[in-house]
Amino acid sequence: MIVLDVPVMSVVDRPLHSPQCLTSGVATRMHERATQWLPRRTFRCVDVSLEDVVHAKSATRISVVLPAHNEASTIGAVIAQIREDLMVGSTLVDELIVIDSDSVDETAGVARAAGATVFSAADIEPALGWRPGKGEAMWKSLFVTTGDVIVFVDADLMNFSSAYVVGLVAPLLFHEEISLVKGFYDRDLSLDGAGKSQGGRVTELTARPLISLWWPELAGVIQPLAGEWSARRALLEALHFPSGYGIEFASLIDTYEMLGLNAIAQVDLGVRSHIHQDLASLGAMAAEVVAAAASRRFNDTSPLDASISHVGRSSGGIADEWTTRPINLAERPPRASLNSDRERTHIIEGAE
Numbered sequence: 001m002i003v004l005d006v007p008v009m010s011v012v013d014r015p016l017h018s019p020q021c022l023t024s025g026v027a028t029r030m031h032e033r034a035t036q037w038l039p040r041r042t043f044r045c046v047d048v049s050l051e052d053v054v055h056a057k058s059a060t061r062i063s064v065v066l067p068a069h070n071e072a073s074t075i076g077a078v079i080a081q082i083r084e085d086l087m088v089g090s091t092l093v094d095e096l097i098v099i100d101s102d103s104v105d106e107t108a109g110v111a112r113a114a115g116a117t118v119f120s121a122a123d124i125e126p127a128l129g130w131r132p133g134k135g136e137a138m139w140k141s142l143f144v145t146t147g148d149v150i151v152f153v154d155a156d157l158m159n160f161s162s163a164y165v166v167g168l169v170a171p172l173l174f175h176e177e178i179s180l181v182k183g184f185y186d187r188d189l190s191l192d193g194a195g196k197s198q199g200g201r202v203t204e205l206t207a208r209p210l211i212s213l214w215w216p217e218l219a220g221v222i223q224p225l226a227g228e229w230s231a232r233r234a235l236l237e238a239l240h241f242p243s244g245y246g247i248e249f250a251s252l253i254d255t256y257e258m259l260g261l262n263a264i265a266q267v268d269l270g271v272r273s274h275i276h277q278d279l280a281s282l283g284a285m286a287a288e289v290v291a292a293a294a295s296r297r298f299n300d301t302s303p304l305d306a307s308i309s310h311v312g313r314s315s316g317g318i319a320d321e322w323t324t325r326p327i328n329l330a331e332r333p334p335r336a337s338l339n340s341d342r343e344r345t346h347i348i349e350g351a352e
Contacts, residue, residue: 072110221252
């Protein structure tokens, strides 16, 4: 492990993150600890070379995990680039794992053909049960990966760059006190790559308001729900995992509560383009984020089975079509708590 007194990557130099901005204007109205954290723990992936990161890696094992559900149209290109650039062209990544969450398309076959090792989430530790959901797939990945550092990457990215992975692991390799790294980016809301937008409706309308109200020290985390993030295995195995879309929010809050603000960093990944969800799907995601926040703020235990309904209106203005989506509120316990084969045979929180 290489430990440096100062970051080897330069602090983000966009106006939002410059020292001048942090001492005047809107940034000064953030929590004082957030403004102090921003310049010390914000990096850019373009400011670090693959060669330097590979050198810093030493004996550290790095796993890349893609949780996937019906991503056959995009997952192959993401895997192929990681494999070509970071496994064949260099030795940064040791294993490339896809956890398939009940896909009904060719996600698993495409992923295998591109060079990933593919597991079905339901088949991993079947005695522990299974529930559909992103967080469930990520939790199950802890049973089949061997990396000291795990990088999570969404499988629906359309402009993926292997530099994302390089940028996400660099702070963990250069700074032993950092345990979790969140990506952030400009979001491209068009499918053809034209026209940037901040986007992130659940982030801006749900996650960031919750952080501002209840965890203002984390207000400097630009994309708390980013699907591209990395962490040390020791941390991940100590965390509770919401089975659904609350996982990114919960992991951030729990890391802060366990290790403090200095253990968290963020990396500018540039521009991110992916397949966007409809509002009904985003509503369910937002509910799962709120549930994760409430359970941590108030020790609230929500029912495992919940749903959210949306109404459609006909041309005559009549509410005549209701659709209902499940809300995944189950949470898995820390992987480290399942430290014997006997314990792992029990059905646990939220499992079916």
